[in-house]
């Protein structure tokens with residue numbers, strides 16, 4: 001069965017909801033297709049104790065501030081509740097259990113295919129998230145099956161891991177946060193491949209993001225020199241190798257180089273036989289199901305702030321799509337507004353109900 005929509009948004013996370021808000025405001029006929037069976041699926045799947053590194057003042061989507069003290073750092077479940085209420089209260093047309101398996105077509109005539117149905121649409125916004133496919137090094141498969149290993153996206157809480165040394169691999173925000181939480185119960189080793197610049201969460205009583213806003217750094221775009229430097233060297237917010245060692249007793253290790261049986265080898269020659277390994281080694285995008293020719297020879301999406309060369313096909317919420325904030329709760333609205341304006345000027349007038 002194929003139905004017609006003016007617009008289709010693929011993904012009902014914060015990016016999908018933010019563009020949905022603007023499309024609804026234009027009075028457009030559209031639907032938001034969400035693969036999961038509940039709203040805010042990506043946040044639901046993150047670890048129990050996760051606290052945002054952005055304060056509530058920077059966690060709101062268009063039209064609704066995040067509730068409560070603007071200086072606090074909300075927890076995972078509050079984000080889930082906020083996004084769920086947002087979709088409901090703005091009556092955004094989210095269809096759950098609706099995984100898109102293919103997008104085909106071109107030039108304002110797209111077919112969006114699901115297993116059981118499809119939609120024809122003039123414009124499609126792909127908002128399937130910045131963190132899609134968990135990445136682990138190939139040598140992870142050599143690890144003895146007796147040693148528990150999981151990607152950070154599958155980690156929930158310290159009690160789930162067995163007693164004995166735990167190795168967390170990855171020196172980004174996720175690796176540090178998980179290592180710090182585990183250090184309360186476990187002997188934790190943190191393997192850091194490349195060091196990120198540590199920045200305090202608060203300075204002189206104010207949150208870091210207030211300074212980044214005030215100095216214009218959050219507005220630096222990916223094609224500016226400073227933007228490129230920020231992009232190449234992400235910041236470690238509220239943690240540092242020194243604090244991890246001194247305050248949390250975490251043992252810092254060099255880059256993980258190889259695995260043989262139950263033994264992990266580090267680049268500096270160090271070795272460890274952990275009981276569990278957590279790979280905080282990031283994610284990659286997967287756009288293999290999107291068929292219009294908007295990718296270069298290396299499979300990289302070619303776009304300008306989410307606008308592709310295929311008229312009517314847009315992307316939203318990718319890391320550094322335009323600025324550092326492009327994949328963050330409080331700033332995704334800027335790119336969403338940009339795309340909504342583009343859709344408005346390049347489409348037919350919005351549907352007016354009679």
Ligand SMILES: Cc1cc2nc3c(=O)[nH]c(=O)nc-3n(C[C@H](O)[C@H](O)[C@H](O)COP(=O)(O)OP(=O)(O)OC[C@H]3O[C@@H](n4cnc5c(N)ncnc54)[C@H](O)[C@@H]3O)c2cc1C
Nearest residue numbers: 011013014015035042052053054099100128129317328329
């Ligand atoms: C550990 C962690 C901590 C973070 N902390 C913060 C923070 O403190 N502050 C902040 O602002 N940001 C933070 N972020 C970054 C960012 O806000 C989140 O990653 C956020 O979830 C991105 O929202 P999104 O809507 O772009 O993507 P997602 O939330 O990933 O939503 C994408 C949706 O698309 C759906 N989907 C995927 N493929 C399909 C398909 N083919 N068909 C239909 N639906 C599909 C998914 O089910 C999902 O619901 C954090 C990220 C991580 C990983």
